[in-house]
Structures are given as C-alpha cells and as structure tokens.
Amino acid sequence: MQQLRLNFEKSTWIYLVIASLLFILPFMMSGRSIMFLVMQIFIFGIFAMSYDLLLGYTGIVSFGHAMFFGIGAYSIAIVFDLNEPTMFYLIVGVLIAVLLAAIVSFVVGILTLRLKSHFYAMLTLALAGLFLVAAEKWRSVTGGADGFTISVPEFFKDRTNLYLVCLIVMVLFFFGLRRFTNSPLGRVLMAIRENEGRTESLGYKVLHYKVIVSVVSGVVASIAGVLYMLSLRFVDTSVFATEVTLDALLMTIIGGVGTLVGPIIGAALIEFAHHWLSDLSDVHWIFERWIILFGAVYILAVIFFPKGIAGTIQELYRKKRKKRQDNKEIKSEDKMAG
Amino acid sequence: MDLFFSLTVNGLATGMLIFLLAAGLTLIFGLMDVLNFAHGGLFVWGAFSGVWVYDLTGSFWLGIVGAIITGLILGAIIEYLIIRPVYGNHVQQILITLGLMLVLSELIKVVFGPDQKAATAPEYLQGSFMVGDVILIKYRLFIILVGFIVFGVTSLILKRTRIGLIVRAGVMNKEMVQTLGVNIRLVFMLVFMVGAAMAALGGMLMAPYSGVIYAEMGLEFGILAFIVVVIGGMGSFSGSLLAAILVGLAQAYMAYYVPALSLAVNMLLMTVVLIFRPQGLFRVGVK
Amino acid sequence: MMSTLLELNNVQTHINQFHILHDISFEVPKGEVTVLLGRNGAGKTTTLRSIMGLNPPTEGTVSYKGQVINKWKPHMIARNGIGYVPEDQGIFGDLTVGENIRVAMQKEDETTTEHLEWVLELFPDLKKFWKKPGGQLSGGQKQMLAIARAYVNDNELLLIDEPSKGLAPIIVEKVMESILYMKEKTTIVLVEQNFMMASKIGDSFHIIDDGKTVHNGMMSDLKQDKNLMKKYLGIA
Numbered sequence: 014m015q016q017l018r019l020n021f022e023k024s025t026w027i028y029l030v031i032a033s034l035l036f037i038l039p040f041m042m043s044g045r046s047i048m049f050l051v052m053q054i055f056i057f058g059i060f061a062m063s064y065d066l067l068l069g070y071t072g073i074v075s076f077g078h079a080m081f082f083g084i085g086a087y088s089i090a091i092v093f094d095l096n097e098p099t100m101f102y103l104i105v106g107v108l109i110a111v112l113l114a115a116i117v118s119f120v121v122g123i124l125t126l127r128l129k130s131h132f133y134a135m136l137t138l139a140l141a142g143l144f145l146v147a148a149e150k151w152r153s154v155t156g157g158a159d160g161f162t163i164s165v166p167e168f169f170k171d172r173t174n175l176y177l178v179c180l181i182v183m184v185l186f187f188f189g190l191r192r193f194t195n196s197p198l199g200r201v202l203m204a205i206r207e208n209e210g211r212t213e214s215l216g217y218k219v220l221h222y223k224v225i226v227s228v229v230s231g232v233v234a235s236i237a238g239v240l241y242m243l244s245l246r247f248v249d250t251s252v253f254a255t256e257v258t259l260d261a262l263l264m265t266i267i268g269g270v271g272t273l274v275g276p277i278i279g280a281a282l283i284e285f286a287h288h289w290l291s292d293l294s295d296v297h298w299i300f301e302r303w304i305i306l307f308g309a310v311y312i313l314a315v316i317f318f319p320k321g322i323a324g325t326i327q328e329l330y331r332k333k334r335k336k337r338q339d340n341k342e343i344k345s346e347d348k349m350a351g
Numbered sequence: 352m353d354l355f356f357s358l359t360v361n362g363l364a365t366g367m368l369i370f371l372l373a374a375g376l377t378l379i380f381g382l383m384d385v386l387n388f389a390h391g392g393l394f395v396w397g398a399f400s401g402v403w404v405y406d407l408t409g410s411f412w413l414g415i416v417g418a419i420i421t422g423l424i425l426g427a428i429i430e431y432l433i434i435r436p437v438y439g440n441h442v443q444q445i446l447i448t449l450g451l452m453l454v455l456s457e458l459i460k461v462v463f464g465p466d467q468k469a470a471t472a473p474e475y476l477q478g479s480f481m482v483g484d485v486i487l488i489k490y491r492l493f494i495i496l497v498g499f500i501v502f503g504v505t506s507l508i509l510k511r512t513r514i515g516l517i518v519r520a521g522v523m524n525k526e527m528v529q530t531l532g533v534n535i536r537l538v539f540m541l542v543f544m545v546g547a548a549m550a551a552l553g554g555m556l557m558a559p560y561s562g563v564i565y566a567e568m569g570l571e572f573g574i575l576a577f578i579v580v581v582i583g584g585m586g587s588f589s590g591s592l593l594a595a596i597l598v599g600l601a602q603a604y605m606a607y608y609v610p611a612l613s614l615a616v617n618m619l620l621m622t623v624v625l626i627f628r629p630q631g632l633f634r635v636g637v638k
Numbered sequence: 639m640m641s642t643l644l645e646l647n648n649v650q651t652h653i654n655q656f657h658i659l660h661d662i663s664f665e666v667p668k669g670e671v672t673v674l675l676g677r678n679g680a681g682k683t684t685t686l687r688s689i690m691g692l693n694p695p696t697e698g699t700v701s702y703k704g705q706v707i708n709k710w711k712p713h714m715i716a717r718n719g720i721g722y723v724p725e726d727q728g729i730f731g732d733l734t735v736g737e738n739i740r741v742a743m744q745k746e747d748e749t750t751t752e753h754l755e756w757v758l759e760l761f762p763d764l765k766k767f768w769k770k771p772g773g774q775l776s777g778g779q780k781q782m783l784a785i786a787r788a789y790v791n792d793n794e795l796l797l798i799d800e801p802s803k804g805l806a807p808i809i810v811e812k813v814m815e816s817i818l819y820m821k822e823k824t825t826i827v828l829v830e831q832n833f834m835m836a837s838k839i840g841d842s843f844h845i846i847d848d849g850k851t852v853h854n855g856m857m858s859d860l861k862q863d864k865n866l867m868k869k870y871l872g873i874a
Contacts, residue, residue, distance in 0.1 A: 074445045076388070124622060128629050130441050131386040134449075135577045136625070138388075142574055143618055150611050255570065259453060262446065302461055308454035315447045316436050513740070520730045520741045527728035530690055531742040532716035532791065 028274070032184050039173045048176055049244070050288055054281045055179040056240045059186050061264035061276030063233035068262075069271030070194055071226045072206035073126070074134045077141030079257035081118065081231045083148070083250075085110040085238020090163050090248040091154060098164045110235045118231030122224040138255075145253035160249025169243050179240050183277070186233060191273055193229070202226060203271075256304070263307055266314050269321030278322055283307075353485045358603045364491040364560065366599020367498025371553030372576040373583065373591040374505065375546025381522040381586025383539050384441075385434055388448040390550055391573025392455030397422050397551025398564045399463045402470045405558075411473040415555055422551025426544035434543065435536075452570065459566040467565035470558035494556050501549065502592050509588065518542060522586050575602075578621045584631020593633050643668040643795055643825050644689070649698035649708070651688045658684045659695070660849040666795070671817075671826045673840035673857065675833075675871055681849040682829040683725055686797045689827075690722050691715045702795070717744065721788030725799040725829075727780045731773025735764055735783055738772045742787040749792045757786040760819055778809035782816065795825045802832040810835060833871070837861055845870045 039048055060082055067073040089106035096102045121140060125132040148155045155161075169175050193199055201222050204212040213219045242248050251257070260283060261276075268279025290303040314321070320328060376390050397418040405414030433451055437443040471477070472490045480487040509515035517538055521528045529535050557572075558564045575598060583594030598617050605613040624632060644666040651659035659681050666672045674682045687693040689700055691712040700708040707715055716722070730738050743750055758765045761782040767775060772783060781801050788796050801817065802810040814835050820826065821839065830836040836843070840857040847870050860866065 068442070072442055074442055076445075076449060124625050128625070131445055132581070132625065132629070134388075134445050135386075135581065136621070139574050139578065139618055139621065142571075143615060255453075259449070262449070266446070302457050304453050304457045305461065308450045308457065311450040312433065312447055312454070315443055315450065319443070516733070516737055516741055520733060520737075523730045523732060524728050526692060526712075527724065527730070528741065529712040530692070530716050530722040530724075530728075531787070532713050532744045533741075534711070534713045536711075 028187070032180070035180055036177070039176050045172065048172060050284060052176050052179050052244055054277075054284045055176075055183040056237050056244060057260065057264060057284060058277035058280040059183050059240070060234055060237035061261045061268070061280050062186060062190055062273055063230045063237065064261040065265045065270060065273055065276045066190060066194070066226055066230045066233070068265055069269075069273075069275075070199065070206065071202045071223060072130070072209075073223060073227065074130055075137045075230075076134045076255070076258055077137030077139070078230075078234055078261050079253050079255065080137070080141040080144045081114045081234035082238040082241065082257055083141075083144055083253040084113050084117065085235035085240075086242040086248045086252045087148065087155065087238075088113060088235070089239045090161070090242050093163050093165065094161065098166050100166050100168070103166060107236070107239055110239055111232050114231040114235035115228050118227045119224060122227035123220075126223040126227065127220050141253055141255070141258065145250055148250045148253055155250075158250050160247060160251075162247045163242070165243055165246055175244060179244070182236065182240060186236075187273060187277070190233070194273065198222070198225070206271075259304075259307075259311075263311050265321075266311060267318075267321055269323030269325065269327075270319075272321070272323040272327065275321050275323030353483075354607075356485050357487075358607055359600065360487060360491050360495070362600035362603030363596060364494040364599070365602055366596040367494050368553050368557050368560070369572065369575050369579055369599055370498055370592050370595035371501060371549045371556070372572055373579040373595050374501070374588060375549045376576050377580045377583065377586055377591040378518070378522075378542055378588060379546045380580065381588075382518060382525070382542050383434075383438070384525075385438075385444050386448070387434075387543075387546075388445060388573070389429065389433075389451035389455055390546070390576060391569035391571075392452045393422055393425055393547045393550040393569075394554040394557070394572050395456060395459055395564070395566055395569035396425055397554030398558050398568070399459055399468065399554075401551070401555030402468055402558050402564060403463065405470070411476070411559075415552065418551045418555035419548045422548035423544045425551075426547025427540060429547070430540050430543040452573070456566045456569050465566075467563050468558075469563050471562065472559035476559070490559060494560060497552075497556060498592075501552070502589075505588065514538070514541070575617065578617050581621050582624050582632055584633050587631060587633055590631055590633035594631075641668050642666065643703060644827070645699075645701045646685075646689070647699045647701070649685070649688055649695045649700060651684055651693050652696045653684070653693055658693075658849055659688060662688075662698070662846065662849070662851050664844045664851050664854060666825060666827055667842070668794075668825050670841040671821055671828055671839050673836045673843045674827065674829045674846055675836065675843055676846035677871065678831075680846045682846050683799055684849075685846065686722070686724075686799050686827065686829060689715075689797060690720065716791075719792065719794040721791065721793035721796045723781075723784045723788045723796065723798040723801065725803065727784040729772040729775070729780050729783055731771060733772055734769050735772055735775070736768045738783055739764075739787055739790055742790050744791050750790060753790050753792065756823075757789055760816055761786055776809075777805050778812060781805065781809075781813050785813075785816065785820065789820060789824065793824060795827065796820065797827045799829045800831060801828075802830060802835050814838060833867075 035051075038051065042048070063081075064075070064078050067075055067078075088110035089103070092102050092106035092109060117140070121133070121136055125136045149158050169178070194202070201212065201217055204217070205219055205222060209219055238252065241252070264279030264283050265276045266279070267282060268277065269275025286307070287303070290306070318325070372390060372394050376387060379385055379387050400421040401414040401418030404417030405411055408414070429451065433447060434444070437447055476490045476493050478489055480489065509519055517528060517533050521535060521538060525535055554564075557568070579591055579594045579598050582597065583590030598620070601616050601620065602613055605616045642665045646662050646664055649659055649662040650657070662681070662685050664672070674685060676682050684693055688695045691707070691710055695708045698708070699706050702718065702720065707718070730741065733741070739754065743754070763779050764783055764786055767779065772780065775783060785796075785798065785801070788798075798817070801813050805813065810832065817826065817828070817839055828836065828839065837857055837860070843855060843857050843860055844851050845853040845866075853866060853870065
C-alpha cells in the first residue's frame with residue numbers, strides 16, 4: 014500500500030516536471046508555427062481526454078464527439094460575433110457552450126445508454142451530422158459552410174498568453190479527470206466497462222453513471238472547442254466533421270485507452286503527423302490522402318495494439334515492478350532458508 | 352395531387368435505395384451481431400466501380416454486374432480480414448468498421464480520382480410515362496421495381512431454401528445452429544458477401560438517379576440506413592423494407608415542403624422509436 | 639466387453655478469466671446412459687459445452703470413438719455424431735416445428751428419414767404441430783422437439799442437459815419415458831437434478847463438485863449410499 018502511494022506521487026511528479034518544461038517553452042523558443050502546433054496538441058489533448066473518459070473508462074463508443082467540440086467553438090464565436098469580444102462575453106460564451114453540451118449529452122445519454130453500445134454510436138453519428146447540416150443551413154448566424162472570422166479579447170491576441178491558457182486548462186483537466194477516474198465513481202465506471210451486468214446486479218444504477226460520464230465528457234469536449242476557436246479566431250462547419258471525431262478516436266486508441274495521458278501522447282503524434290504529412294503532399298499526392306494511412310494504422314492498432322502506447326508502457330512497468338517484487342520475495346526467502 | 356403523387360414515387364425510389372443498403376446491414380447484424388459501420392463504403396464502391404464498367408463497356412447491365420461482383424469480393428475480403436479477428440467484441444467491432452469506412456471512402460479518391468463522377472441512365476430507361484396528368488419517370492419506377500424484386504427473391508430464399516432456413520435460425524440462436532452441424536463461419540461470410548453486394552447494387556442504381564456520385568455519399572446514405580435499421584428493428588428483414596419506405600417518403604415530402612428539416616425528421620423518427628420501441632417498429636414475436 | 643464411446647481426461651475449461659472446470663475425467667460406455675450429478679454451479683453444463691466445443695477445454699483431452707476432438711469446432715463435433723440438447727432447449731422460436739427439425743437434418747438420406755419417422759412416432763405431438771412456430775409449443779413439447787432434433791441425424795451420442803427443468807411432474811414422466819426409448823437406440827450423457835428421473839434412466843453416474851469429477855459408480859449403488867448423496871447432492 015505504501016509503495017503504491019509513493020509510486021502515485023512519483024508519476025505525479027513526472028507529469029508536473031513535464032508540465033513546467035512546457036510552461037517555459039514559449040520563452041525559450043520563438044518559432045510561431047511550432048508554438049501553434051504545440052497549442053493544437055494541448056487543445057486536442059483535452060478533446061481526446063474527454064473521449065477517453067467515454068471509451069477508455071466506461072466502454073462507450075461515440076461517433077459524434079465532434080458535435081461537442083463544435084458546440085463549444087460555435088457558442089463562443091457566435092457570442093463574440095453578436096456582442097463585444099470582451100472577457101465578460103468570454104464567460105458568457107463558455108457558460109452557454111457548457112450548458113448546451115450538457116443538455117445535448119444528457120439527452121443523448123438518457124435515450125441510448127440503456128441500450129446496446131452501438132445505439133449510442135449511431136445516434137451520436139447521426140446527431141453530429143445534424144449539427145453539421147444545421148451549421149451549414151443556418152447561414153444568418155453561422156455564415157454557412159464558409160464560416161466566419163471573429164475577433165477575440167485583447168488578452169488572447171498574444172500568442173504566449175493563449176499558449177499558457179491552453180496548457181493550464183489541459184493540466185487542470187488532466188489532474189481533475191485523474192482525480193475523477195480514481196474516485197469511487199471512477200471505479201464504478203471501470204466496473205461497468207469490465208462487466209456491465211455484474212455491476213448492475215451489485216446494485217449500481219449503471220445508466221445513472223453512464224449518463225454522468227456522457228455529460229462530463231461532453232462538457233470537457235466543448236471547452237476544447239472553445240479553446241480551438243480562440244486559437245484560430247475563425248470557425249467553420251469542419252468542427253462538426255466526422256474527421257474531428259476520428260482524430261479523437263485515433264489519438265485515444267494509439268495513445269492508449271483508459272490512461273488519460275495516452276490521449277495527450279496520441280494528440281501529439283497525430284498533430285505532428287498532420288503537420289508533416291501536409292508538407293509531404295508536395296512531394297507525392299498520396300500524402301494528401303493521409304486518412305488512408307491513419308485509417309490503416311488505426312485498424313491495425315485496434316486489432317493488434319489495443320492497449321496503445323501509454324497502456325503498453327504501463328503494462329511493461331507493472332510487469333517489471335512485479336518481477337522486482339518477486340525477486341525480492343525470493344531473496345528474503347533465501348535468507349530465511351539460509 | 353400530381354405533385355404529391357410524384358413526391359411519393361420519389362420517396363419510394365429513395366426508400367428502395369436505402370432498403371438495399373439497410374437489408375444487408377440488418378441481416379449482418381441479426382446473424383453476426385456486427386453493426387457494420389463500413390456498409391456505406393460498400394455502397395460507394397458499388398457506385399464507382401459500376402459506373403466505371405458502365406462507361407467502359409457502354410452497357411448499364413454490365414455495370415450492375417460489375418457493382419455486384421465488386422460488392423461480393425469486397426465483402427469476402429472485409430469479412431475475412433477485418434471483421435473476423437474481432438468477432439464477439441462489440442466495442443472493437445464498432446471502432447474497426449468505422450475506420451474501414453473512412454479508408455474505403457478515401458480509397459475511392461485514390462482509385463477513381465478525387466472528383467465526382469456523372470452518370471446517366473441508359474436511353475431505354477430515360478424519359479417518362481404520362482398516366483392521366485401524372486408524370487412517371489421511368490428510371491424511378493425501375494429502381495422501385497428492382498427493390499421489390501430484390502426483396503421478393505431474398506424473402507423467397509430465406510423462406511424456401513436450406514441456407515435461408517439456416518440464416519433465420521442463426522439470427523435467433525447462433526450457438527444452437529452450430530451444434531446442429533452447421534459451419535456458422537461459412538454462413539457468416541456468405542451473408543456478409545450478399546449484404547455487401549446488395550449495398551453495391553444500391554450504389555450503382557443510385558448513380559443515374561442522382562446523376563452524380565461522390566465519395567462522401569457513403570456516409571450520408573449509411574446514416575439513413577442506420578436510421579432505417581433502428582426503426583425497422585435490428586435483424587428484421589421485412590422490417591427494413593417498411594422502414595426504408597417510411598424514411599424515403601418522409602425524406603421526399605420534407606425535402607419539398609420543409610427542406611431544412613428533411614434529415615431532422617428522420618432523426619426525430621429514430622429518436623421516437625428509440626424511446627418507445629427500442630426493438631424497432633416492425634419487430635414482433637422474437638424473444 | 640463394453641466399448642468406450644467418449645472419454646474425458648483431465649479436462650480443464652476457462653471461461654474468460656474464470657477457471658470453471660478443474661479436472662473432469664470420465665468414460666461413457668457405448669449403449670448406456672451416463673448421468674452427471676452435482677450441485678448447481680458445479681460445472682455440469684460447462685462439461686457438456688466443453689464436449690460440444692462451445693467452451694473448448696483449455697487443458698486435457700476429449701476423445702470420441704478414439705479420435706481426440708477437443709480442438710474441433712462445434713459443427714465438426716456435431717457432424718461426427720454427437721447431438722446436443724441444451725438446458726434452454728435452444729428452440730428457434732420463429733421457425734415451425736418442421737423447420738426446426740429441417741435445420742438439423744444434415745442429409746436427407748434413408749437413415750435420416752428413418753430416424754425422423756421413428757422420432758415422430760415417439761413424439762406424435764410434433765407431427766400434430768408440424769406447422770406451428772416452435773416458440774408457441776408448451777415446455778414439454780419444446781423438450782421433445784429439442785430431443786428429436788438432436789437425434790434426427792445419425793447421432794451415436796446425445797448430450798442432454800436437464801430435460802426435466804421447469805416441467806410439471808406429469809410431463810417429466812413423459813420426457814423420461816421417451817428418453818428410455820431413446821436409450822435403446824443411442825448412447826446418452828444426461829445432466830439431471832431430478833434424482834428420481836436420474837436413477838430410473840441412468841446406468842452409471844459421475845458426481846461433479848467444484849469443477850472436478852469426485853466420485854463415480856453404478857446408479858443402483860448410489861441409491862443405497864445415503865452419505866454420498868448428502869455430501870455432494872444435498873439430498874437425504
């Protein structure tokens with residue numbers, strides 16, 4: 014027990030060191046595009062963590078997670094567009110985004126989470142499509158498929174400020190969600206993932222817990238959407254696209270489901286890959302079709318690498334520690350025998 | 352009145368296309384417990400490969416045959432390589448078939464080029480009849496006819512043949528069928544191939560109907576087919592025909608009267624079904 | 639000397655992470671009824687499912703007519719002459735009685751037709767309700783249909799899981815009678831909680847406790863051995 018606690022703190026320290034390194038990064042280097050890229054990694058890291066909460070911790074598959082991302086991006090953009098881009102309206106926008114995301118995820122959850130897993134996947138896929146169509150058709154507010162640019166509060170015009178905000182939000186969500194998943198409630202969620210029927214028969218209202226997760230995940234995703242809009246100062250219907258959901262899926266699966274840190278690693282990998290592959294498309298047109306590559310990697314990962322990077326590392330680490338412990342036991346037994 | 356009538360014909364034709372997609376989906380789901388999110392990809396592949404053969408040979412019928420063969424081959428490959436390793440694991444299945452869907456759609460652009468393709472019906476299926484003052488467009492009637500033929504033949508096979516009997520039994524209890532000496536894996540593959548071929552046929556028929564085909568239509572039609580499968584009841588073959596017609600009609604009327612709501616109305620329909628009858632509207636008597 | 643039709647040797651079975659069968663070993667002599675006894679959850683049903691290949695054994699061997707079959711797929715095992723009647727009977731509810739039987743008929747040769755005729759004579763109800771959906775039959779009729787279906791192929795061994803479960807005593811009597819008839823034609827492994835029935839039909843018995851075969855003998859001896867019955871079966 015003692016060791017477990019120590020270990021927990023050790024990993025926390027590692028995360029904190031990495032976070033503080035990232036904090037000083039903007040003061041060390043000046044490349045704008047690389048800073049923007051790292052910022053995107055933070056934003057998608059948040060988004061992918063929210064996805065991990067569903068897929069990794071509860072075993073819920075969503076194919077329309079982009080809609081929460083889009084809800085966040087559009088809420089804040091529309092609020093700024095209709096009013097002044099001030100800090101006050103930022104708060105208003107965030108509140109609206111969170112509220113909308115909560116309502117939508119609640120309704121979807123109540124409707125489908127009592128059914129088999131593919132119903133949730135299907136309804137979210139269809140709903141996200143509906144949001145996409147709505148954003149295209151409701152031109153007077155959304156500007157249709159072309160989207161619209163927006164000006165943001167002075168504070169966020171400074172890249173470094175925005176970078177730090179994204180980083181802080183990600184770190185807060187990371188530790189917050191880790192607390193959440195380590196809490197008794199989080200344990201119930203994992204029990205649901207392992208064996209839903211058994212959890213139900215132990216007296217837990219499975220639906221209840223699943224809906225909570227659905228709502229938390231939707232809200233976190235909408236915050237990622239808000240940050241995304243702030244970083245681009247532009248929004249169009251692509252935030253509702255299936256590709257956005259697919260990105261979250263890829264990041265979570267490749268990074269490692271059910272680990273929280275995995276999705277961030279995944280986000281880094283995928284964002285870098287996006288970046289490089291779009292450069293490479295000048296070399297050969299096949300790189301323009303990077304979805305094929307991602308898709309193939311993704312399919313192979315689902316079949317052969319279901320634990321992802323973080324999951325595999327954690328497992329190796331656990332095995333090593335167990336071995337060490339076993340060795341210790343053998344040694345002490347030897348001593349006793351001697 | 353004639354407007355309403357032609358909307359109805361429109362809706363029926365759209366419904367039949369969706370049915371061709373949904374029929375395979377529902378059979379595959381019923382028998383194999385696999386919800387194939389890549390099914391729309393097979394629809395697009397049918398459309399592009401069929402139109403390619405059609406352009407090459409000038410024969411619409413050869414185009415149809417080409418689409419069906421593409422469906423059968425893709426179905427076999429997908430079942431064997433992608434679906435088989437993850438049987439029994441729902442989450443993995445859902446994840447993997449969605450990945451496949453995107454790969455299939457993107458591969459279309461690699462193989463047939465990124466642009467949309469135009470397609471027209473052969474001459475003898477162009478034009479229309481006049482019945483009274485109602486205009487009946489030939490090609491739409493043709494689609495409706497093909498839809499009913501596919502439904503009829505498949506129903507007959509399901510009812511009258513041994514393989515049909517095995518499929519129906521398998522939908523109810525896979526394990527029992529195996530212990531009666533049936534190699535369920537072979538049946539799975541066959542059903543998957545036939546389902547894929549139906550979807551491919553639907554795609555090919557779709558091409559001259561809409562006049563243009565593009566890679567993204569797979570996902571669009573795929574979503575409609577899912578709605579149909581939910582409304583009709585997962586695993587119910589005749590349910591999928593009725594639900595497809597319902598969705599097709601709703602789509603057609605709404606597209607004319609309230610275009611902004613045409614997708615919404617089907618979503619709404621599905622939501623209502625999910626709340627009040629999650630087993631589907633037309634599913635009766637199955638435990 | 640009686641020949642052995644089926645032999646289980648140190649069979650162990652895992653279902654997911656659960657170790658259900660630890661050591662199941664027994665022989666089934668040709669032409670006899672072998673009864674598997676034991677408390678609920680002892681592993682009787684899993685034993686039958688392991689023989690059938692539905693929960694393939696992770697260790698040990700199952701041999702049938704001298705061939706090791708524990709790596710075979712269920713349909714191959716079935717085709718080699720083992721019929722299975724599961725606990726829930728596995729009737730296809732939407733299919734008619736006739737169709738239920740037709741699914742099982744792998745061939746339509748003379749032997750199969752003969753078997754069919756013989757079974758229909760034994761269970762005239764099935765003939766009467768030939769066109770009725772299987773789901774609408776009564777519990778007893780379902781049981782008869784399940785047994786008929788398992789026998790209609792030229793099966794030399796039937797695995798029957800708790801045929802008396804959930805049936806009224808008078809129906810149990812009838813089912814029992816029919817199994818006694820079947821006994822003349824084929825070898826049977828029977829899982830049965832109803833001791834009266836087990837003792838009337840069974841020749842030899844094996845007691846399974848906590849996933850292990852712990853005791854065996856002749857059925858006629860078991861009836862005398864009150865201690866054994868109390869210890870493993872909870873009947874005094």
